[in-house]
Amino acid sequence: MRLAVVFAVLAASFAAVPTLAGPPLRINFQNGSSATITKLYVRISGAKDWGTNRVPRGGLAPHGRQWVLLEDGADKCVTDLALTTDTGKTFGRQVNFCQSPNFTYHGD
Numbered sequence: 715m716r717l718a719v720v721f722a723v724l725a726a727s728f729a730a731v732p733t734l735a736g737p738p739l740r741i742n743f744q745n746g747s748s749a750t751i752t753k754l755y756v757r758i759s760g761a762k763d764w765g766t767n768r769v770p771r772g773g774l775a776p777h778g779r780q781w782v783l784l785e786d787g788a789d790k791c792v793t794d795l796a797l798t799t800d801t802g803k804t805f806g807r808q809v810n811f812c813q814s815p816n817f818t819y820h821g822d
Contacts, residue, residue: 736786739793740815743768744779747821749799756782759792759808773800 745751750773755764768782784793791812797805797819809817 736789738786739784739791739811741782741784741793741811742779742816743774743782744816744818745774745776746818747799748776749801749803749821750775751797751819752800753796753798754782755796756784757794758784758790759794761794764796 741756743754751769752773754768754774756768757764768780770780774780784790792808792810795805795807795809795817799805799821803821805819811817
């Protein structure tokens with residue numbers, strides 16, 4: 715009986731331990747177009763929530779670059795990317811960052 719109680723307590727304690735998050739996925743995003751990017755969303759592929767706009771206030775200027783961090787994304791390197799420019803153009807694509815953390819938006 716005591717052994718059963720010990721196993722029950724151990725099983726409950728393991729179930730209550732939160733899963734540790736992995737390291738972030740760091741994406742080197744570059745705007746290689748002539749338009750300012752006003753909205754940029756990146757999520758782990760298949761996730762339901764796009765999260766917040768990753769572009770700083772004022773937009774990402776033509777030929778500008780910035781780092782985008784996806785928490786707990788280093789082992790989940792296939793992402794969905796969506797953006798909008800100040801000209802109203804939209805772009806969306808699934809991007810695999812497993813081999814390289816770099817992405818350049820060219821505009822066309």
